[in-house]
Amino acid sequence: MKITRIEPIVVGAPTPGSGLLSNRNYVFVKVHTDSGLYGLGEATLEGYDHTIRGLLKDLEPLVIGEDPTRIEHLTQVLLRQKFWKGGILKGSAVAGIELALWDILGKSVGLPVYKLVGGAVREKIRVYANGWSGGATDPVQIKDKAQEALAAGYRAFKFSLAVASWPLDDRSLVRKIVAAAEAIRDAVGPDCPLMLDGHGRYDAKLAIRIADALRDVDLYFFEEPVQPEDVGAMAEVAGRVSAPLAAGERLSLKGEFRPFLERKALSILQPDLAHCHGFGEGLKIAHLAEAFSAWVAPHCPMSPVITAISMHLDAVIPNFLIQERLYLNDWRNEVITEPLVVKDGFLDLPHKPGWGIELDEALCRAHPEIPIAMPRLFREDGSVCDW
Secondary structure (H helix, E strand, O other), X not given: OOEEEEEEEEEEEOOOOOOOOOOEEEEEEEEEEOOOOEEEEEOOOOOOHHHHHHHHHHHHHHHOOOOOOOHHHHHHHHHHOOOOOOOXXXXXXXXXXXXXXXXXXXXXXXXXXXXXHOOOOOOEEEEEEEOOOOOOOOHHHHHHHHHHHHHOOOOOEEEOOOOOOOOOOOHHHHHHHHHHHHHHHHHHXXXXXEEEEOOOOOOHHHXXXXXXXXXXXXXXXXXXXXXXXXXXXXXXXXXXXXXXXXEOOOOOOHHXXXXXXXXXXXXXXXXXXXXXXXXXXXXXXXXXXXXXXXXXXXXXXXXXXXXXXXHHHXXXXXXXXXXXXXXXXXXXXXXXXXXXXXXXXXXXXXXXXXXXOOEOHHHHHOOOOOOOOOOOEEOOOOOEEOO
8 A cells, every 4th residue: 555645625614703713724634545545634724724735745755655554654754854843834734644644544454543552541532612702802792602612512611812911910901811711600610620721922920910810710721821932931830820731732742842841831731633743743742741740631723623633642641631622513513424522521432443534525625715814913002912
């Protein structure tokens, strides 16, 4: 069996809501073989669709004619043989291919991927909702949206306020975040885990102030409270707040996670299998986390394809915490032929070969690529704030 071509499939997937969430195109990757078997991966990186397609085209000659079951070997080829390693852009393109190779391997032997790497240690996957608020910032709207997501079967919720912040001591922002968090807590009750995503918008002192203000809300974790590559700032926050810190979606290789673990700056790692060079690297990151008694909560605010793929990692690692899933209540949930269903806070583990899913290609063709204009945040003085 040999690889014959790499086929990107781009699907326009606008995000409903107030415009404070990122629109995106899903970038799926099919790797074809001369046996008729093909594998499915995802390389969605919102705002960089043309770049990802170009990288896939640049990388394709490295794998044409190769045995698709030599996954680690081919991943090393893709990573190391064009000199420039790593980074989220290349990591996403490599991931799209690598994930498809695992799908081929599983299908070729008739087993789900998680059975190829030791088998499942759990029977279902705990999940939390992201994107459920539609970008709302008004506490009344946020409460209504939280109740809607609760009724849809979710029992854990992550939120973020897309509001530009001043450095050090933005008291108005802190009040807005507290009001939103209290509205969610009022809607979902005292026991549902509640998480705040800072998107790296805050400096260490403001992040500490926010976490302290949310002490009564009882955060399950605080994600990206500071810039995600700043180990020192992350360690400063971790040493001063009670909420565990989580990050990792913008890191692409296991070595990038190590200093955060060594400094005890993170309790929860969030590798994204569509960005961190794929399933194999994600598994290594999880093992590294386990060596430092840290937990893994894979990042996944994209399509049901990467959610289903991530569930195979969740199934096999002892230190799995909870799986992110974008709240989907429209056609996007049906881009796979057997849509994922949240039941009382959990997803059922897939049992079919490979990833256990197939694209609905007719539905994908019905939603062509869209132009992307991601939200942009500016302070009142015109200076740039992280989105």
